[in-house]
Structures are given as C-alpha cells and as structure tokens.
Amino acid sequence: MIDPQQARTQVLLAANALFYQRGIQAVGMDAVRSAAGISLKRLYSLFPSKDALLIEVLKGWTAEWNEGVSLASSSATTPRDKLLAIYDFLDGWFRQDDFRGCAFINSFGELGAVSPDVAEIARGQKLAFQHYVASLVEELGGSPALAAQLAILAEGAQTTAAISGRPDAAFQARAAAEVLIRRELTA
Amino acid sequence: MIDPQQARTQVLLAANALFYQRGIQAVGMDAVRSAAGISLKRLYSLFPSKDALLIEVLKGWTAEWNEGVSLASSSATTPRDKLLAIYDFLDGWFRQDDFRGCAFINSFGELGAVSPDVAEIARGQKLAFQHYVASLVEELGGSPALAAQLAILAEGAQTTAAISGRPDAAFQARAAAEVLIRRELTA
DNA sequence: TTGCGTTGAGAACGGTCGTTCTCTATAGTA
C-alpha cells in the first residue's frame, strides 16, 4: 500500500460505504482507517480532517449519481424516454440490498443544520438534478412546472423507498410522470 | 417548577425544538436540561435516557403532523379537497421560518441505520400517512396507485422544500396531484 | 428545634471520538 493514489482510493471507498451504511457521526475515523487498511497517520496525511474526508465522499456520491443517471438515459433516444429512464434507474437502485436512501437526503438530515458545507453540497446536488430534468423537459417542449413536478416525484420516490421500504415507489413515480408528461404534450 | 406534568411538558418542548433545529446527536442532554430549565437529576427522573426522550419527542412529532393535516382538511368537505388540503398544509409549513424539513426524514437519515426504534417510528409515521391518503382516495373512487403517487408527491415536496429551499414545491406537488386526480376520475 | 426525606445544582465518572505524538522498524545512501 505504497501508492498514494491507491491509498486515497481505498480510503474513499471505505468511507463511502461506511458513511452511507451507518451514518456519518456513527462512523469513527478509526473504523475508516481499519476498513481502508492503512495507518491513522497515513489517513490524516491524505485527508487533514474528518470534515475534509466527508466533503470528498460527498463529491464521490455526486459523481456516482451523475454516472448512474447518465448511464440509464444513454440507452434512451427521445427526451421523454430519457426522463422516464430516471425512474428506471431509481427502480434498480431501490432493489439493491445495500440501498439505504439518498445519501444527500440522509446527510442533510444528519448534518445539514450544523454544517453549512454539507447543506450546500446537498443543495447543489439537488439543484443540479433539477437542472438536468429541466433541460430534458425543455427539449420536450414542456413547462418549467412540469420539470419541477418530475423532480419532486423522483425525490418522493427516494424517501418512500428508503423509509417505508417500498421499492415500487419508483414504478409509481414513473407512472405519475408519464401521465404528467402526456398531459402537457397533448394539451 | 414543581408539577411533574409541567416539567415533563417543558422538557418535551425544549427537546422537540432542539432536536428538530440542530439534529439529535448534535444536541446534548445538558442543552435540553438548560433549555427546559430543570436540573439534570430531574431530567433523568422524567426520562430514563436520551433514547427514551427521543422516542417521546418522535411521538410528539407524529401528533403534531396528524393535527396539522387533520386541521387543514377539516375545512374541506369533499375527499378531493381534503387531499389537496394536504399540499396547502405543506405550503404553510414550508414558509415558516423554522422549517427544516420533515423531522422523520431527518431522523431517519441521521439514526435510521443505527437505531431500529427510530427507523420503525419513522416508517410507521410514513405508512400511517399513506394509509390516510389511501382512505381518502378510496372514498373518491380512485385506485391504490393514485394514492401511492399522491403520497410520493407529498414526500418529494418535503425534501425539495428542505434541501433545495424551494417552498413552492408544495404548490407544484398540488398542481401535479390535481392532474393525477382528474385523470383518474374522468377516465 | 431536631431529625429526616426530598430536591436542586453541578461535579465527577467512564467511554468515545477526532487528532496528535511517540517509538520502533525499515529502506536508502555513502
């Protein structure tokens, strides 16, 4: 474990999984250290503090989300299908064994009130998603209101799947989205 | 401050506000004690542990939510208007200065992975809300799918208003709900 | 007044966590 780049990746992978699975405050730096298999000194030489590590993990989550969404929509051709692909992506995610809700919603709930950085990153991620939806809706000739509604459906599906344990929330959100889209396009 | 009932109420009020405003782990028992204006010994004679106190606070949140929803729907007469009143209730809530998102979503994000009690209470609250929506939708002659979709819209509005800071999420959710309801009733 | 049970205020305890420090082993160089 000499390569700094590789050690850094190991730490980020470990922290990513631990923070997501158990919550941020519930995971100590020692747990991250042991999961990453490096020494505490090395860990602190790679990331100056737990806060700094958390910021990097949050950035990683942003990348993961963006990749997942863009991968799901890559097989779709029309803007409408790209929009609906979002809910298919959610469906696959909700059914994973380690699904524990949206990492940004969870982080915001845990630290949003106490850490402006966390609140701002979560907010940025949500706004970026809304922007993505809005751009597709615009291509489609829909209104900004429709875009907002489709984003709300995606958010609601995530909390419903996580807390109520209902993976079919993605399917329901998709069905609602289809209705809302069709209504605007045939009006 | 001799009346045990009154002291208990003071503690619950203080803990309610502090936990909601700053998060649960960020608030120490000493902060609760000082906000409630009682001694630590008395606090622990009223609630045997922080966990026990948290459970009671969560129950209080459940009662607050139920009262808010039923109050909002009390002025409506038809099932459709009662359903839409939910989003009006959300709208008023989102615009309050101290709005910091749904307490159950936040608690679940913070402790759901680590405390089965918190996870179960949050789940119970969400399921009860879904049940309430479903009963109104049934009165209205709508399908279970419509009920699920209306609940998802409400959840999504809450996270969107909280994280993105968009109080108009309630309005957007309401507009979407109107479309979905109308579509089922005129089909 | 005297003794006793209760209560309040907060010091104290044990544990944990983020962070730093010490010490040892090792690798590289002349």
Added chain:
DNA sequence: TACTATAGAGAACGACCGTTCTCAACGCAA
C-alpha cells in the same frame, strides 16, 4: 556498516457526552 529520513502501529491527549453521584439546602412532622 553507519546514518538518516520515512512510515507504520497504536498509545496518548483533550474534549465532549450520557449518566451517576455528592452534597448542601429545604420542607416538614413531632
């Protein structure tokens, strides 16, 4: 081989938190 610089392992430190304990003040019955 001798010296030096680095890095690993984990002990140590200071702070904080949930919880308990001490102790003094108070109310009250006789």
